Amino acid sequence: MTASYAVGIDLGGTNIKGGVCTPDGQLRFRRSIDTQAAGGVAHVLGRMAELVDDLVRDAQLTKTELAGVGVGAPGPMSHAAGVVHNAPNLPGWVNVPLREQFSAMIGLPVVLENDANAAAFGEYVAGAGREVHSLVMLTLGTGIGGGIVLAGKLWRGHFDNAGEIGHLVTVPDGRACPCGQRGCLERYASASAVAERLCEAVRAGESSTLKAKVLANEAFDARHVLAAADAGDALAARIWDETCQYLALGIVNLRHLLNPELVVLAGGLSNAGPRLLEPVKAHFERLSWKIAPDAPRIALATLGENAGMIGAAALARAGLGF
Helix, strand or coil: CCCCEEEEEEECCCEEEEEEECCCCCEEEEEEEECCHHHCHHHHHHHHHHHHHHHHHHCCCCHHHEEEEEEEECCCEECCCCEEEECCCCCCCEEECHHHHHHHHHCCCEEEEEHHHHHHHHHHHHCCCCCCCCEEEEEECCCEEEEEEECCEECCCCCCCCCCHHHCECCCCCCECCCCCECECHHHHCHHHHHHHHHHHHHCCCCCCCHHHHHCCCCCCHHHHHHHHHCCCHHHHHHHHHHHHHHHHHHHHHHHHHCCCEEEEECHHHHHCHHHHHHHHHHHHHHCCCCCCCCCEEEECCCHHHHHHHHHHHHHHHHCCC
């Protein structure tokens, strides 16, 4: 029987999302389960195997109809070796041979990919980039991830770590980053950085309607900052505008380095929609050179949390020769 479908799995510290995808990238069935990361590597792999079985049953398929399974995993990893080197929010996940172990558990070939790369490829196959040949995607969440598709192929780099856009140095000797660098883009333009930078400004003496929350150590996030900005808070408005400017600066550099046709903004911060997209585009136009008409289109992602599953499934098909 022809192997027409593939399963894509998006492995996270809190949830594992899985979906059965058709050859053209359409999501046929999907499920989400708790990761239960504290249970350790074997426990999580077991839950992933159960998820595959459930998806196959829900889709009324047999495993012989699957080309294979693609897994998008967080953190540094080796696609070539199929090894997760160090997965954040997954205790004990150090140098885990995921491809070999998971394939043995489910009896299917497995392709391992970085989760941001998988999401970018998903947008390329079935989302905002389905009509282009090259794109760069920025995932704007707690940090900033990224993925690069050039001439229809995912670009992983020599060490399988291409696309770490959040660690482009934007401010020399700037804010410290957990990666060990200083001034990384994600320390200025991620969703978490928006709230952190407002807190720092208030504690330094600047005025804001969010001051009471800051001084009381109440939890708030980028959504609160944007709401305050829209309500007339000058500091919140400045922080939001600076965030858009930092993102635009990163896109200017990506324009010159990779010359992509499209730049896609994804992740939690992209839920701001036009309030993110329009100022980023305006700053990009202001900061960019004017000597060549080679500006990429900038757009919002369209697949939401399904991008990683769709991309992982598509990469499994591509990696296994289907």
